[in-house]
Amino acid sequence: MLESNRSRPASHQSYEILRDRILNGELPGGTKIVEEKIAAELGVSRTPIRESIRKLEHEGLIENKKVVKPAEKDLRNMFQVRILLEGYSAQCAAAYLKENDLQSLHQCVEIGKTGTVEEIMEANERFHEIIVGASNNPVMIDIIDRMSSIIYLFRKTVVFYNRPHLIDEHEQIYQAIKARNGEKAEMLMKTHLQADLEFCLHLLS
Known part of the structure; x- marks a missing residue:
C-alpha cells in the first residue's frame, strides 16, 4: 500500500516500488507485469501503474510488459x-x-x-x-x-x-x-x- 503523501504522486511512488523490486531481484527477469494485480496490491488505480510501467520501459527495465532478461x-x-x-x-x-x-x-x-x-x-x-x-x-x-x-x-x-x-x-x-x-x-x-x-x-x- 502506498503512503499518503501529496508531495509524491502515486505514479512516482508506484514507479519507485516497482523499480526497487526489479533491482533487488524480487521481480526477476521474465516476470510478467500485470497492471490490475499491482494496482490492487498498492491500492491505486491502473493509471499510475501504467505511467510507472512506461517510465520503466524507457529505462530498459520492462519490455512488452515483462521484466527484462538481457541477452x-x-x-x-x-x-x-x-x-x-x-x-x-x-x-x-x-x-x-x-x-x-x-x-x-x-x-x-x-x-x-x-x-x-x-x-x-x-x-x-x-x-x-x-x-x-x-x-x-x-x-x-x-x-x-x-x-x-x-x-x-x-x-x-x-x-x-x-x-x-x-x-x-x-x-x-x-x-x-x-x-x-x-x-x-x-x-x-x-x-x-x-x-x-x-x-x-x-x-x-
Missing part, C-alpha cells in the same frame, strides 16, 4: 555505449576534475577496499557518476542516466559475485585522473568496462 547481444550493445561515453568522460575528468571531486573519487576507492557490499555498491556508483559528470555534457549524462537502472543490475552482479581486480582498476583509473593523464585514464576505463562485460557474459553462459 548477450543486449549486454554487448549497452556496454559498447558505456565504453565510448565513460572512456571519453575519464579523459575529461583528467583534464577538468576539481580537487574536491578528486578527493571524493579517492574516498570511493577506499570504501571499495573495506566497505560492506551495500557500501561498495554505492561507492562504485558514485565513482562512475563523478567521472561521467566531468564530461560536462548534458546529453551524454542523460544517456547514462537513462541506462542507470540497467547499469545497476550489472554493477550488482560484479560486486556481489566479487569480480577480481574491480577495486584495483578503480584505483588505477583514479591515479591516472589525479596525474592528469587523460589518455591513460580513458584506456583504463575502457579496459575496466570491458572486463565488467566479460565477467557478466561468463555468468550468463
Whole structure:
C-alpha cells in the first residue's frame, strides 16, 4: 500500500516500488507485469501503474510488459555505449576534475577496499557518476542516466559475485585522473568496462 503523501504522486511512488523490486531481484527477469494485480496490491488505480510501467520501459527495465532478461547481444550493445561515453568522460575528468571531486573519487576507492557490499555498491556508483559528470555534457549524462537502472543490475552482479581486480582498476583509473593523464585514464576505463562485460557474459553462459 502506498503512503499518503501529496508531495509524491502515486505514479512516482508506484514507479519507485516497482523499480526497487526489479533491482533487488524480487521481480526477476521474465516476470510478467500485470497492471490490475499491482494496482490492487498498492491500492491505486491502473493509471499510475501504467505511467510507472512506461517510465520503466524507457529505462530498459520492462519490455512488452515483462521484466527484462538481457541477452548477450543486449549486454554487448549497452556496454559498447558505456565504453565510448565513460572512456571519453575519464579523459575529461583528467583534464577538468576539481580537487574536491578528486578527493571524493579517492574516498570511493577506499570504501571499495573495506566497505560492506551495500557500501561498495554505492561507492562504485558514485565513482562512475563523478567521472561521467566531468564530461560536462548534458546529453551524454542523460544517456547514462537513462541506462542507470540497467547499469545497476550489472554493477550488482560484479560486486556481489566479487569480480577480481574491480577495486584495483578503480584505483588505477583514479591515479591516472589525479596525474592528469587523460589518455591513460580513458584506456583504463575502457579496459575496466570491458572486463565488467566479460565477467557478466561468463555468468550468463
